[in-house]
Amino acid sequence: MSKLTHFNAEGEAHMVDVGGKAVTQRVAVAEGRIRMAEETLALIRAGGHKKGDVLGIARIAGIMGAKRTADLIPLCHPIPLTHVSLDFQLESSPPAVHCTATTRTAGQTGVEMEALTAVQVALLTIYDMCKAVDRGMSMEDVRLLKKAGGKSGDWGRSPAGQ
DSSP states (O other), rough: OOOOTTOOOTSBOOOOOOOOOOOOEEEEEEEEEEEEEEHHHHHHHHHTTTTOOHHHHHHHHHHHHTHHHHHTTTTTEEEEEEEEEEEEEEETTEEEEEEEEEEEEEESOOOHHHHHHHHHHHHHHHHHHHHTTTTOOOOEEEEEEEOOOSOOOEEEEOGOOO
16 A cells, blocks of 8 residues: 655655646546435425525535635645536435536646545535425435546546445
């Protein structure tokens, strides 16, 4: 196993120097879900929530979250994102909203943290918008599905690792 890269030889936290790394096309895909009561999912599905389009607002929030990742995670590099997309699937049994985020850049470091942040911020936004009717919602299974590009190459979650 590799060493933890965010610590120097003295064990102090530091930002990894990516200055000497090649600029490559990089992509990451992450997912997560928020489980909820059937009635809450029905409100989202019908678009009848008094606060508006829950998934539309969650999509914008996820994109904003991806763009602000370096402001939230102390040792992340600010990355010029070239693409961020979020897709939502409504799941009936058990009732949930599944979110997938894809992030892209041409850069010297990966976009995994941006994809994971996008998912989490989108799910938090769904919680915020629906908490008045369902405080029992839970966010689950937030994880990286795959990444491509960079020195370490491609990685994907194996079916056995799911």
